[in-house]
Amino acid sequence: MTDKTLLQDLSARGLIAQMTSEEELEQHLAEGSVTLYCGFDPTADSLHIGSLVPLLALKRFQQAGHKPLALVGGATGLIGDPSFKAQERKLNDDSTVAGWVEKLKGQVSQFIDFDCGANSAEVVNNLDWTRGMDILTFLRDVGKHFSVNQMIAKESVKQRIDREGEGISFTEFTYMILQSYDYQQLNASHGCTLQIGGSDQWGNITGGTELTRRMNGNKAFGLTLPLITKSDGTKFGKTESGTIWLSPAKTSPYAFYQFWLQTNDADVYNFLRYFTFLSIEAIDALEKADAEREGRPEAQSVLAREVTRLVHGEEGLVAAMRITDALFSGNLSDLSEADFEQLQLDGLPSSSLAGIDLVETPLTTLLSDAGLAASGKQIKDALQRNAVIVNGAEKGMDDNMKAAEVFAAANGTYGRFFLVKLGKKKHHLFVI
RNA sequence: GGUGGGGUUCCCGAGUGGCCAAAGGGAUCAGACUGUAAAUCUGACGCGCGAGCUUCGGUGGUUCGAAUCCACCCCCCACCA
Incomplete structure (x- = not known):
């Protein structure tokens, strides 16, 4: 960021959905290194590209001299964020979530620098400050700051409250309070004054800025990143x-x-x-x-x-x-035998034909089992349209029961490799 | 606990005794056209190469025949308490 401020660059990229008090935030960021955080809940054993925008945003802030905290939601992951979710979610058990937390820590760490002086990143886990808390403390010290009237009014839970056929449990409804508490805690312990997240997090983030103000008396900011959408309306990622x-x-x-x-x-x-x-x-x-x-x-x-x-x-x-x-x-x-072996290692989907009875197995079964299509029907459809190509040769329904011939060693590249193409984009390597 | 409304194939959603593997839409897949794009058109879309097999919350039952009727059970939602 040479001539532009960080916020100007983010804004030019279309990366800002909402901000709390824009001018004050701009000024706050200009005054020096700010500590900010973004949370990632363990809902699977890996993050997906939906988390890429916030992860890269943390990196953008770090490059601009700010200190990023990546929060892994060991606690919130046990509860489940209801924001803009149409349905109540199943709870995952705590050992599963704990395992996922460890994986996410590693992934999150790839993107930010942990050794660059004063603004080195840190990974934190909200289970650390939530685990030991008892329910009465939670209700009296934290819960008292929240108005149910306001919580119900949040857009993020609206569809769960208004929509016929759905509801929201107290557990998920409480999620907002937990996340707000995270912010308040990080503000107290790390001087964190900015939380970023996806635009679906706006309600949770503003909850946190308010709680921080009430409990710590500190000004805290929030910034949300846009939901990535595709022009054709289908879901991104x-x-x-x-x-x-x-x-x-x-x-x-x-x-x-x-x-x-x-x-x-x-x-x-x-x-x-x-x-x-x-x-x-x-x-x-x-x-x-x-x-x-x-x-x-x-x-x-x-x-x-x-x-x-x-x-x-x-x-x-x-x-x-x-x-x-x-x-x-x-x-x-042009490929050498070693190249084929390398392709397998590089991640080209491949499978072995060893132990398969090629005389009895139709291509439909063989190829669908290999994962080229969800069912034999789809392979059949492709065969009928001559969309199955094995080592450059089109195959049709006539070949369906002739797997032994199609995959005969004599027909393989280097006597053992068969590159099967289904349609224009799907490839699979079979090896004898 | 009471009252009312629901649970259909990936999703939404028709279907109230045979004409139902189940309308329609969406998503998805393949083909044509292209640029490994978009749009458009065509076809497929429970499983099976096929004969055929297995579905409509669950379990029983009525019937020649049930997603549709009956009984019980499970689950969801709204309102009331």
């Missing part, structure tokens, strides 16, 4: 095969890279602003260049490279690009 996770064990760097590469033209420049550290000027220039050029825009590949590097490092990016080049360039013949 989900694909046919599920959520895009940050953990390479759950979403391979290759799949991750592909996800970004497939971004719509209508979204890609926004995503560059949200998910990368490229300057606004550079992004604008790219947009202009793409518009002037005929054909395929450059932006998707820039986005895919930048984000994959941020999440999976240079190594993950190289692996992802290696697979992509091999699969989509069309010249598989």
